[in-house]
Amino acid sequence: MAKVNGNYLKLPGSYLFSTIGKKVNAYAAANPDKKIIRLGIGDVTQPLAPAIISALHGAVDEMADAATFRGYAPDLGYDFLRSAIARCDYQARGCDISEDEIFISDGAKCDSGNIQEIFSVDNKIAVCDPVYPVYVDTNVMAGRTGTYDAQKETWSDVIYMPCIAENEFAPMLPDKTPDLIYLCFPNNPTGAMITKSRLQEWVDYANKVGAVIIYDAAYEAYISEEDKPHSIYECEGARTCAIELHSFSKNAGFTGVRLGYTVVPKELKAEGVALHGLWARRHGTKYNGAPYIVQRAGEAVYSEEGQAQIKKQIAYYRNNANYILEGLRAAGYFVSGGVNAPYIWLKAPEGMTSWEFFDYLLEKANVVGTPGSGFGPSGETYFRLTAFGSYENTVEAIERIRKL
Amino acid sequence: MAKVNGNYLKLPGSYLFSTIGKKVNAYAAANPDKKIIRLGIGDVTQPLAPAIISALHGAVDEMADAATFRGYAPDLGYDFLRSAIARCDYQARGCDISEDEIFISDGAKCDSGNIQEIFSVDNKIAVCDPVYPVYVDTNVMAGRTGTYDAQKETWSDVIYMPCIAENEFAPMLPDKTPDLIYLCFPNNPTGAMITKSRLQEWVDYANKVGAVIIYDAAYEAYISEEDKPHSIYECEGARTCAIELHSFSKNAGFTGVRLGYTVVPKELKAEGVALHGLWARRHGTKYNGAPYIVQRAGEAVYSEEGQAQIKKQIAYYRNNANYILEGLRAAGYFVSGGVNAPYIWLKAPEGMTSWEFFDYLLEKANVVGTPGSGFGPSGETYFRLTAFGSYENTVEAIERIRKL
Numbered sequence: 001m002a003k004v005n006g007n008y009l010k011l012p013g014s015y016l017f018s019t020i021g022k023k024v025n026a027y028a029a030a031n032p033d034k035k036i037i038r039l040g041i042g043d044v045t046q047p048l049a050p051a052i053i054s055a056l057h058g059a060v061d062e063m064a065d066a067a068t069f070r071g072y073a074p075d076l077g078y079d080f081l082r083s084a085i086a087r088c089d090y091q092a093r094g095c096d097i098s099e100d101e102i103f104i105s106d107g108a109k110c111d112s113g114n115i116q117e118i119f120s121v122d123n124k125i126a127v128c129d130p131v132y133p134v135y136v137d138t139n140v141m142a143g144r145t146g147t148y149d150a151q152k153e154t155w156s157d158v159i160y161m162p163c164i165a166e167n168e169f170a171p172m173l174p175d176k177t178p179d180l181i182y183l184c185f186p187n188n189p190t191g192a193m194i195t196k197s198r199l200q201e202w203v204d205y206a207n208k209v210g211a212v213i214i215y216d217a218a219y220e221a222y223i224s225e226e227d228k229p230h231s232i233y234e235c236e237g238a239r240t241c242a243i244e245l246h247s248f249s250k251n252a253g254f255t256g257v258r259l260g261y262t263v264v265p266k267e268l269k270a271e272g273v274a275l276h277g278l279w280a281r282r283h284g285t286k287y288n289g290a291p292y293i294v295q296r297a298g299e300a301v302y303s304e305e306g307q308a309q310i311k312k313q314i315a316y317y318r319n320n321a322n323y324i325l326e327g328l329r330a331a332g333y334f335v336s337g338g339v340n341a342p343y344i345w346l347k348a349p350e351g352m353t354s355w356e357f358f359d360y361l362l363e364k365a366n367v368v369g370t371p372g373s374g375f376g377p378s379g380e381t382y383f384r385l386t387a388f389g390s391y392e393n394t395v396e397a398i399e400r401i402r403k404l
Numbered sequence: 405m406a407k408v409n410g411n412y413l414k415l416p417g418s419y420l421f422s423t424i425g426k427k428v429n430a431y432a433a434a435n436p437d438k439k440i441i442r443l444g445i446g447d448v449t450q451p452l453a454p455a456i457i458s459a460l461h462g463a464v465d466e467m468a469d470a471a472t473f474r475g476y477a478p479d480l481g482y483d484f485l486r487s488a489i490a491r492c493d494y495q496a497r498g499c500d501i502s503e504d505e506i507f508i509s510d511g512a513k514c515d516s517g518n519i520q521e522i523f524s525v526d527n528k529i530a531v532c533d534p535v536y537p538v539y540v541d542t543n544v545m546a547g548r549t550g551t552y553d554a555q556k557e558t559w560s561d562v563i564y565m566p567c568i569a570e571n572e573f574a575p576m577l578p579d580k581t582p583d584l585i586y587l588c589f590p591n592n593p594t595g596a597m598i599t600k601s602r603l604q605e606w607v608d609y610a611n612k613v614g615a616v617i618i619y620d621a622a623y624e625a626y627i628s629e630e631d632k633p634h635s636i637y638e639c640e641g642a643r644t645c646a647i648e649l650h651s652f653s654k655n656a657g658f659t660g661v662r663l664g665y666t667v668v669p670k671e672l673k674a675e676g677v678a679l680h681g682l683w684a685r686r687h688g689t690k691y692n693g694a695p696y697i698v699q700r701a702g703e704a705v706y707s708e709e710g711q712a713q714i715k716k717q718i719a720y721y722r723n724n725a726n727y728i729l730e731g732l733r734a735a736g737y738f739v740s741g742g743v744n745a746p747y748i749w750l751k752a753p754e755g756m757t758s759w760e761f762f763d764y765l766l767e768k769a770n771v772v773g774t775p776g777s778g779f780g781p782s783g784e785t786y787f788r789l790t791a792f793g794s795y796e797n798t799v800e801a802i803e804r805i806r807k808l
Contacts, residue, residue: 001614002583002674003524008682018479018688043475053468056697057461063660064457066794071447071659075422106510106662106692113690117545120407137689141521179406210405255475256467256696258510270406278412284422285541286517288510291698292660293460390470 016374040368049309055300059293073289077104084302095233107260108247113138118278126159126178130375184216189384191337206241213242221251239265320394321387327398342387365400420778444772453713459704463697477693481508488706499637511664512651517542522682530563530582534779588620595741610645617646625655643669724798725791731802746791769804
């Protein structure tokens with residue numbers, strides 16, 4: 001008699017963004033005349049850069065000719081892309097990462113969900129609160145999180161690290177010792193950033209207690225301040241304690257193209273076992289490579305032309321972030337993030353919960369954001385807006401919110 | 405202290421096709437003058453059909469314009485593709501499958517590896533022997549297979565169903581009762597096919613014992629005989645016991661494009677829980693959709709033009725299969741498969757193991773195949789050749805083998 005993975009049944013409700021999608025669709029169906037502006041899910045709106053489009057067309061043409069057709073990709077990604085990443089994202093920044101430590105994938109969401117599979121179910125995880133739900137939910141599915149307290153909205157076996165106004169939304173070292181630590185900087189959802197010296201403390205701590213840091217650098221391209229690290233490998237000792245996740249979604253607009261990568265340094269071990277080999281085995285067994293045409297598009301991101309074009313695109317979204325930040329501040333909201341990140345984290349008006357503010361904004365301003373409580377209990381009364389809309393929509397959304 | 409998933413350490417050696425790749429690369433490096441013909445891994449060689457190329461270019465152009473740009477895809481796939489699949493692969497064949505029972509993915513390999521995650525670790529799996537390694541290895545990684553007997557090359561908690569000459573390489577119902585049954589028809593690696601009435605026996609059996617069949621139909625397009633089922637849903641009662649996996653790799657040449665789908669009927673339950681919801685939850689949490697441009701390419705497969713073009717491509721590979729089959733038979737080999745499948749399963753010459761024959765063919769004929777023993781103990785002394793080479797290479801490979 002087939003039996004289900006009972007851990008799935010412990011998951012409360014549905015995935016945050018599915019719930020939002022359903023609410024918005026229901027409102028839109030009931031109010032077909034309203035123009036809804038979506039600044040909720042972190043989805044980009046600007047078209048792919050010309051250099052990327054041109055690389056895609058070129059690769060498609062290669063697939064049309066037997067002489068240049070490509071079948072299965074190498075398990076871990078094409079060398080042309082892995083070497084471009086190692087050179088531009090690491091070696092150019094003085095980080096000691098080589099191309100055979102880079103694993104190409106179809107995106108940081110998948111990698112951040114799959115990476116826990118190479119670890120024992122007995123590991124205790126530490127996460128920021130609020131947190132990107134995928135980190136926690138995939139650990140729930142694996143049976144690593146204990147029991148759920150519906151009142152507190154927390155799991156018994158998870159170490160939560162509150163990120164609140166008092167600590168500028170950056171976590172303190174945890175009281176209990178974790179085995180796996182999920183960190184994301186620039187942070188989703190709060191938009192907070194960490195200095196290099198603070199990140200160094202985390203690396204030192206992880207090396208001391210033998211923990212592995214899973215460092216999500218998906219929003220790295222939005223860092224604007226000088227003293228902020230673009231990679232955890234800028235810190236001394238990170239090669240023995242950290243895995244880093246990267247996305248092409250937010251720096252190059254690949255949310256619908258699907259490409260990402262994960263770095264597992266060869267020195268990184270747990271119980272004396274090299275994690276590089278375990279991740280390679282998972283990749284080779286449960287995954288079959290990113291599409292050739294998409295990997296060529298990724299390569300184009302690193303071309304001189306591509307770099308110039310995506311810089312303009314990032315500047316466009318940064319300008320939105322700044323507009324939201326200044327506009328809401330002028331309207332009297334308590335806001336943070338938005339300087340080194342495409343996310344603005346604002347406090348709902350006094351007395352409103354996150355979901356109440358969600359409904360209020362949807363109904364009164366026809367603006368969609370993401371309720372902070374959906375990211376964890378410490379997110380309650382907060383709200384996330386993203387800078388990924390068009391400039392025109394961003395301006396209009398802020399106008400509508402200011403008029404409320 | 406971080407701890408690894410100890411199940412990974414139980415996996416013997418590396419993934420079969422990685423091992424073959426390393427051996428071939430070493431031989432090629434040592435013998436740069438030799439022209440190696442690869443009929444080992446099931447990778448296609450013909451370019452994408454013109455209708456697919458045109459759809460890809462069209463979708464790339466859409467991504468270049470803000471008005472038509474697409475970001476995150478719907479979790480479970482675009483409606484345009486799901487409805488084309490439901491209509492052409494199911495409803496046109498009289499199978500009662502609706503579009504919301506279809507989950508778009510980046511390929512059948514990933515789906516066949518991931519599907520076990522929604523089931524309890526306590527389930528006992530039954531697999532054919534020989535078998536596509538991914539089914540077993542992913543269950544090993546999940547901790548479902550017990551201990552490995554290196555002598556017998558079997559796992560203590562797996563039910564093996566030998567597929568041997570005596571049963572025409574199609575499994576008999578198992579002695580012990582499994583919870584999950586992996587079936588693949590047309591079969592990889594043996595190329596064997598099952599009749600609809602024999603498949604009906606499996607469906608009846610699964611419904612009787614409460615088992616779930618994971619039915620891999622990746623090679624369905626190669627069926628040439630009338631009485632053979634293209635889908636398990638042609639059988640009465642399959643909606644309450646079967647999940648079906650499909651690939652675009654072998655019918656439309658998508659090995660490097662990456663697209664597949666899985667069907668989970670809404671009636672299918674385990675312990676009273678609908679598996680449709682569990683798979684949707686996994687998809688939404690650990691996956692982020694296939695690229696828009698690739699889904700448009702998939703849609704083109706179902707267009708009138710696309711269908712005509714891929715039929716020609718399949719005929720091309722079928723002709724190769726027939727050439728290998730007849731050529732080896734004429735050379736005195738015992739051969740099977742190749743009629744309803746792109747795989748030919750041949751017996752190594754008397755006294756040779758599968759790997760000995762692999763080395764022999766590589767060194768003496770510079771032809772790469774896949775050792776049958778790599779698929780399981782009952783594959784020992786057998787060898788798999790694929791029909792996915794070019795016609796010219798296929799003819800030359802068979803010539804070389806005949807001359808040995």
